[in-house]
Amino acid sequence: MRRMSLLLKLIITFTIILGIVLVCLAWILSMWFKVYYFKEKRTQFEQCISNVPSAMLTYRAKDSIGKGNEKDIDRLQTVVDALSGAVNAEILISDKDSSIILCSKFEENKKLKVLPIISEENMNSLLKGKSIEYVNDHYTYIYPILKDNEFQGYMIMTTPLSEINGQLHKIYLIIWISALIAMIFASSVLSLFSKKILINPLAEINNAAKEFANGKVNKRVYVKSQDEIGQLADSFNIMAESLEKVENNRREFISNVSHELRSPITSIKGFIAGIIDGVIPKDKEGYYLERVYSEIQRLTRLINDLLDLSAIESGKLKFxxxxxxxxxxxxxxxxxxxxxxxxxxxxxxxxxxxxxxxxxxxxxxxxxxxxxxxxxxxxxxxxxxxxxxxxxxxxxxxxxxxxxxxxxxxxxxxxxxxxxxxxxxxxxxxxxxxxxxxxxxxxxxxxxxxxxxxxxxxxxxxxxxxxxxxxxxxxxx
The missing domain is CATH 3.30.565.10 (Histidine kinase-like ATPase, C-terminal domain)
Known part of the structure; x- marks a missing residue:
């Protein structure tokens, strides 16, 4: 089974954490935009009301409208139609008996099929001069019309909720796409910088360690960094220098031991061979045997010294x-x-x-x-x-x-x-x-x-x- 690389683990971990953060952030932003959008819609409706002359909102029942007032009715209709297009909402003006006096020209498929039923509690709020709002399949805002602090009727402004949701969905889409792009961008940047400042130096140290294992004790790593990776590289180089020194000492030690052992053994071999072959005269054999004995003593001293040194270095020598x-x-x-x-x-x-x-x-x-x-x-x-x-x-x-x-x-x-x-x-x-x-x-x-x-x-x-x-x-x- 192939092992997952450190870079891949790092990117996956970072992406998961960043994804959770961005999802939470996107959800919070979505909720905030939803609240903000409805608040802005309500502000638009309130500004719409402020743009309608108060005198035009005080018409009561149809029988109160005389011929002399038809011009004012037309002016009111024009204003309401303009505001309806501006705020993209249907506007209705009703008297206090809930009879429609005037309604804006709004798209037929977006019009209210049935007027909202105003509960007794909400009607009491209107009578006190407080506006109310509904959210079902339409967003409806109802504003009371007062004259001399007396309730004369109310003005209804309504927009299909599907249209509001359509606008919100566009905003949601922008938020979530932005979060996704941010996640991809951040992961790419992390991958690039992690590879440069983390993965590549670790790979260099790893390759150097492998070459060390193959006997290349002169290998060093060069990482220009002041962080933990740089400290690891410095520690590796210190270790490498120590190992190289140990290896050189080992080779020199073996070479010296081989030389010191070879010298007396060669002498002993030469003297004994001369005696066996008869090259050395009989009267000289005693002298050369003494030389052989001297070389054996020298060899014994060397071996004893090596054994003592080895015992001391290994800690086996008891004091x-x-x-x-x-x-x-x-x-x-x-x-x-x-x-x-x-x-x-x-x-x-x-x-x-x-x-x-x-x-x-x-x-x-x-x-x-x-x-x-x-x-x-x-x-x-x-x-x-x-x-x-x-x-x-x-x-x-x-x-x-x-x-x-x-x-x-x-x-x-x-x-x-x-x-x-x-x-x-x-x-x-x-x-x-x-x-x-x-x-x-x-x-x-x-x-x-x-x-x-x-x-x-x-x-x-x-x-x-x-x-x-x-x-x-x-x-x-």
């Missing part, structure tokens, strides 16, 4: 926060790296904070942080170089600084040193570093709510400083 002595951890790390320090004749200075300095942290993970930073300092420190480990506190925080007098880090490289597989000196560290150590350090500290940063010293050397929370400043659960 056991407890009270630990940071001074003791630093002593242990120095002892573990004593051989490397002596091989390069490095001068190591340690400045601890008191006899014991207790912090709240995960002991194993903090040990890994210190080990990685110390190992990094040893690698970049030259022979007979200097390394300094200092501990200081500020408020509830304890800070550990590890300094080495090796080469400074270039300003453009400082923000990249925390990236996975980044190596500032690839030629020197390719065999001994996986490029994941600093990334793991930063992730471990961030997971514990701590910070780490690096600074180039003014003269020479680089220092790495990270924070820990003093044990006495929080309650351990």
């Amino acid at each position: 056991h926060i407890r009270k630990i002595d940071i001074n003791e951890l630093i002593r242990l790390c120095v002892i573990n790296n004593e051989t490397k320090i002596k091989e390069k004749a490095i001068t190591l200075k340690i400045k601890l904070l008191g006899q014991n300095c207790y912090v709240s942290a995960d002991e194993d993970k903090t040990m890994q942080v210190i080990t990685n930073l110390l190992d990094n300092a040893i690698k970049y420190c030259g022979n007979k170089g200097n390394i300094r480990i200092s501990i200081f506190s500020k408020g509830p925080k304890v800070f550990v600084e590890i300094y080495n007098d090796g080469p400074k880090i270039k300003d453009e490289e400082i923000r990249h040193i925390w990236d996975r597989f980044y190596k500032s000196d690839k030629s020197r560290t390719n065999k001994v570093s996986s490029g994941l150590g600093l990334s793991i350090v930063r992730m471990i500290l961030m997971q514990q709510g701590e910070e780490i940063w690096t600074d180039n010293n003014k003269d020479i050397g680089v220092s790495f400083t990270f924070s820990l929370t003093r044990y006495s400043s929080i309650k351990i659960k």
Whole structure:
């Protein structure tokens, strides 16, 4: 089943609402015009009466009309006939006994067949000088004729209701056709503008999302609008940039992992193949087996680092926060790296904070942080170089600084040193570093709510400083 488009739904909803509004408005206007038309008709009849000389309306019975008055009767007939044509109504003048004195020349098929019967109540109204009106198959207006405040008769003006309805139906037709045209016009305008400001931008975003699903992560949408659609487009572009960055990082990560894995595997394969094929002399096999073992250790370190990084990023790595002595951890790390320090004749200075300095942290993970930073300092420190480990506190925080007098880090490289597989000196560290150590350090500290940063010293050397929370400043659960 084909789904209804958003534009069609919008137009149908708008048309229904607009239709209801216009129908109600048209009905109200129709009723108003009907009342207005009858009011105007009554006003015409009243103006008609005002145009008949009052002296001409005071003739009583036929026997009161003498020969001398025939001229006045003719004048009255002429006036009544003219007014009848002007207001398109039949006009009759009756005496107080309901005898017709005079009637206008009106179309025969539109004339009253029977004079309206005036009820006693309405007759009393006429006697008091009040006009009355009827609406049945004719619209009839009856006006009393008074002389010296005495009732002399009445004047009847009547128009067929079918003729009035005919005029009203024309007005109704104009109103309803106008409402229909307005509805069609409004729906067309809505369709045009909705397509331009709503449907087309949404379609562009939808198409971009489909291309994203097909792997085109560089796709962007360009919607120049300050409304919710524009905000949606901006959010989409922000999401697209993030996804593109993630995708690029993923590809770079896979490329780096593949390269790092291929290098030791190729070396191991070459050495073992040489031993099997007899290319390597028997007295050299031990040396090359040591090289194979070294490459296997390197491969193991890389895999372990990858597993640690993956566990930290996925949140699966559990931290056991407890009270630990940071001074003791630093002593242990120095002892573990004593051989490397002596091989390069490095001068190591340690400045601890008191006899014991207790912090709240995960002991194993903090040990890994210190080990990685110390190992990094040893690698970049030259022979007979200097390394300094200092501990200081500020408020509830304890800070550990590890300094080495090796080469400074270039300003453009400082923000990249925390990236996975980044190596500032690839030629020197390719065999001994996986490029994941600093990334793991930063992730471990961030997971514990701590910070780490690096600074180039003014003269020479680089220092790495990270924070820990003093044990006495929080309650351990």
